[in-house]
Amino acid sequence: MSIDLKTIKHISKLSRISVDEKKAEKLVGDLNSIFDFIEKLNKLKTDNVEPLTSVAETTLKLRADEVKSKNLRDQVIKNSPRENEDYFVVPKVIE
Amino acid sequence: MSDITKQALSELVENIKSKKLSSSEVTKAFVERSEKSKELNAYITEDYTNALNKAKKFDEKPNLDLKLPGIPMAVKDLFCTKNLRTTAGSKILNNFVPTYESTVTQNIWNEGAILMGKLNCDEFAMGSSNETSFFGNVQNPIDKNLVPGGSSGGSSSAVAAQLTPITIGTDTGGSIRQPASFTGTVGLKPTYGSCSRYGIVAFASSLDQAGPMAQNVKDCALLHEIISTYDEKDSTSIDFKRNEYSKELTKDIKGKKIGIPKEYRVDGMPKEIEDLWKKGIEYAKDCGAEIIDISLPHTNYALPTYYIVAPAEASSNLARYDGVKYGFRAEGENLIDMYEKTRSEGFGAEVQRRIMIGTYVLSSGYYDAYYLKAQKVRKLIKNDFDEAYKKVDAILTPSTPSSAFKIGEKTNDPVSMYLNDIFTVPVNLAGLPGISIPAGHDAKGYPLGLQIIGKAFDEQNILNIAYAMEEKINFKNNISDWWI
Numbered sequence: 001m002s003i004d005l006k007t008i009k010h011i012s013k014l015s016r017i018s019v020d021e022k023k024a025e026k027l028v029g030d031l032n033s034i035f036d037f038i039e040k041l042n043k044l045k046t047d048n049v050e051p052l053t054s055v056a057e058t059t060l061k062l063r064a065d066e067v068k069s070k071n072l073r074d075q076v077i078k079n080s081p082r083e084n085e086d087y088f089v090v091p092k093v094i095e
Numbered sequence: 096m097s098d099i100t101k102q103a104l105s106e107l108v109e110n111i112k113s114k115k116l117s118s119s120e121v122t123k124a125f126v127e128r129s130e131k132s133k134e135l136n137a138y139i140t141e142d143y144t145n146a147l148n149k150a151k152k153f154d155e156k157p158n159l160d161l162k163l164p165g166i167p168m169a170v171k172d173l174f175c176t177k178n179l180r181t182t183a184g185s186k187i188l189n190n191f192v193p194t195y196e197s198t199v200t201q202n203i204w205n206e207g208a209i210l211m212g213k214l215n216c217d218e219f220a221m222g223s224s225n226e227t228s229f230f231g232n233v234q235n236p237i238d239k240n241l242v243p244g245g246s247s248g249g250s251s252s253a254v255a256a257q258l259t260p261i262t263i264g265t266d267t268g269g270s271i272r273q274p275a276s277f278t279g280t281v282g283l284k285p286t287y288g289s290c291s292r293y294g295i296v297a298f299a300s301s302l303d304q305a306g307p308m309a310q311n312v313k314d315c316a317l318l319h320e321i322i323s324t325y326d327e328k329d330s331t332s333i334d335f336k337r338n339e340y341s342k343e344l345t346k347d348i349k350g351k352k353i354g355i356p357k358e359y360r361v362d363g364m365p366k367e368i369e370d371l372w373k374k375g376i377e378y379a380k381d382c383g384a385e386i387i388d389i390s391l392p393h394t395n396y397a398l399p400t401y402y403i404v405a406p407a408e409a410s411s412n413l414a415r416y417d418g419v420k421y422g423f424r425a426e427g428e429n430l431i432d433m434y435e436k437t438r439s440e441g442f443g444a445e446v447q448r449r450i451m452i453g454t455y456v457l458s459s460g461y462y463d464a465y466y467l468k469a470q471k472v473r474k475l476i477k478n479d480f481d482e483a484y485k486k487v488d489a490i491l492t493p494s495t496p497s498s499a500f501k502i503g504e505k506t507n508d509p510v511s512m513y514l515n516d517i518f519t520v521p522v523n524l525a526g527l528p529g530i531s532i533p534a535g536h537d538a539k540g541y542p543l544g545l546q547i548i549g550k551a552f553d554e555q556n557i558l559n560i561a562y563a564m565e566e567k568i569n570f571k572n573n574i575s576d577w578w579i
Contacts, residue, residue: 008451015410015454016417017447018435030448030509031455037510038399041468044475051470052477054301055526055551056288060330075194079421088419091430 003031099124100257104166104314107260111157111164118157118165122150122209125167129211129258134578135234137253139172140180140213149209161207162321169259171250172213173220174200174305175294179210183296184218184228184246187416187423187441197294198329199263199305199322206321211259215249218443219413220270220298222246223515224505227445232502235278236574237541241499244274250308251278255572261309261318265295267302268401269495269519272531275308276494276544279533279572281315281561282308284519286551287526288333291326299408300331302401302523312532312562317341319554338555346563349383353547353560354487358394359518361496367537368493375491375534375545375564382563387487391479396472397521398513403456403469404524409446410453416441448509477525484550489557492518494531494544518546528554532561533570540573 008027012019019027073086082089099121102110110116126143146167153165175181175193182188196204204210217227225233225248233248235241236256243252247264251274254262264271266284275282283306290305297303307318320340326332355376360369376386418424418437425440427433442450456465483490496517505512522529527548534545545564549557 003455007455011451011455011458014458015447015450016414016431016434016438017442017450018432018439027448027451031452033508033510034402034448034452034513037513038402038465040399041396041403041472044393044396044472046468046471046475049471049474051467052474053470054331055477055524056331056333058288058333061327061334063327072194076420078194079191081418081422081424090419091427091433093430 003028003035100128102260103310104260104317107166108164111166112159118150118153118209119147121165122146122167122211125211125259129169131579132256132258135236135252135256136231137215137233137249137256137258138169138212139182139184139215139230139249142179142210142212146209146211153207153209158207162317163203163206163208166208166260167211168203168208168261169211169214169253170200170262171216171247171264173216173265173296174263175296176200176210176213179213181213181296182230183220184216184230185442185446186229189229189423191422193294195294198291198324198326199295202322202324203263214253214262217246217248218446219296219409220246220265220267221409221445221449223269223273223512225249226502226506227443229443234578235499236578237278237499239577240502241541242277242502244277244499246270247274247308251275251280251282254278254280254308254310255574261307261314263305263318263322264308265303265305266523267298267405268523269516271306271308272494272519272529272544272546273515275531276533277499277542279542279570280308280310281312281530281532282306283315283319283530283554283558284522284528285319285323285554286528288331289323289528289552289554291324291329291332293326293328297412299405300412301408302405312558312565313341313344315530316344316558335552340555340558343555344562345559346382346566348560348563351384351489351556351560352387352487353379353384354387354389354483354490356389356391356394356483356490356492358391359492361517364496368496368543371535371543371545372493378564378567379491379560381567384560389483389487389490391483391521393472393475393479394521397476397524398517400469400472400476400524401520402452402513403465404473406449406453407457407466408453410450410457413446413450473524476521480525480527488550489560490548492546492548494518494546498537498539498541498543522548527551528557530557530561532565532568533572534568535570542572
């Protein structure tokens with residue numbers, strides 16, 4: 001398998017990372033060498049193996065559904081690059 | 096005392112408790128040495144004035160019952176510290192000031208330690224040389240133009256150079272153990288679920304663990320017992336009975352069974368690593384341990400598995416950096432354009448590469464072939480360890496396949512950089528604890544480390560083995576203060 005320029009542009013769109021031609025070409029080389037390395041896994045038969053989703057063999061603890069933090073609005077908004085009173089401000093979405 | 100910064104943590108604690116030294120004297124000494132060591136670039140953010148004020152306050156009403164009474168400490172810049180900028184080594188968090196504290200750092204301050212500043216690291220902990228940091232590479236105090244390892248490179252450099260008596264790092268694939276090995280220091284990656292991940296900037300959530308980095312095993316054990324707590328704010332934190340690791344530390348490891356995995360003899364491994372490993376086996380025998388040959392047959396598949404699982408989780412975790420809620424924002428013509436420019440300008444090359452790998456392996460049509468496959472192989476890797484631990488109590492391997500390399504030597508070849516973590520990655524995939532201790536030098540005089548891997552939750556055992564071997568090895572770090 002090899003990753004071409006078209007695939008890179010598709011992944012860049014999915015990742016929401018813009019790439020220009022030069023960067024896309026470099027990524028083609030980088031990702032192909034990384035995937036050559038990754039594809040070693042295909043040599044291994046894993047038909048009857050259960051996928052491991054968590055190393056911790058415990059079930060998640062449940063807790064009471066109660067509010068513990070009170071009104072964190074100011075803290076939540078504090079690091080926003082742009083805000084207007086209680087809102088995050090983004091470029092216009094609806095025409 | 097002119098040589099305050101040369102003292103190990105336990106000596107400093109002892110001297111403060113017996114009032115031979117004040118917190119102010121100790122803090123001043125480490126601040127002054129840190130200020131003279133800017134060339135190492137170990138710090139991203141300094142907080143010296145606050146540290147000195149806190150030390151003064153401590154001395155006015157010292158609580159000497161605490162485990163870290165008035166001890167100054169700098170920490171990796173991946174831990175959120177309330178009201179002090181936390182960058183994760185990234186431009187995208189360049190101006191981020193957390194409004195809350197990570198559980199691990201809170202545990203440390205609760206025992207009386209004082210924050211001196213935030214230490215450099217690879218961007219979002221993605222790297223093995225500290226060269227992916229937005230804030231520039233870090234110098235290894237061992238030699239000029241040598242990498243300190245990564246991603247906890249600022250931490251390893253600062254401990255080795257004695258800018259901080261002790262520190263914490265995080266380890267997703269080797270990011271505590273490899274830099275410890277490269278700088279002649281001790282680094283412990285605890286069992287997954289041992290230390291809370293709350294307030295640590297996330298990289299790969301099923302692999303990330305915080306852990307102590309120190310000049311010796313005893314200090315490492317002390318810090319570990321402070322940071323390892325059950326925390327309901329982290330749903331993967333595990334509620335098990337934790338030891339008082341430093342109190343229960345013993346050099347008596349007689350009869351302990353230590354496994355030597357044949358698959359760790361990788362092609363092209365330098366002879367000095369092989370020799371170091373042989374020496375390590377002799378040291379372990381001298382301590383009364385029994386050496387047993389074991390097999391971890393899927394070792395070779397660990398790195399490829401890691402480079403699917405970790406980027407997949409990273410691509411998901413890093414989706415939160417969108418220029419809206421916090422961090423850097425680039426202007427765009429519309430919302431999507433703003434997202435794409437923010438992430439393109441805010442993330443560095445390695446982080447973008449990993450987000451794109453992760454996005455690809457999780458994308459429609461490829462999920463089964465890559466991500467599901469990797470999860471299955473991860474199971475096989477964990478099974479290998481489970482099998483081995485029926486026969487042995489711990490496993491001994493080299494920490495890294497080479498000593499520290501030159502700055503710039505591997506930056507153009509991502510795969511050669513990834514190979515650095517070949518001995519450390521399987522431990523994260525299986526969720527086990529591992530400790531790296533300095534064990535010798537190569538021909539160039541650079542330090543080399545040995546890794547002891549334990550059963551899950553068996554940190555006490557690997558700390559004990561490390562403690563016993565440390566005495567036999569009697570390692571001395573050659574640091575000439577070339578940067579001062």
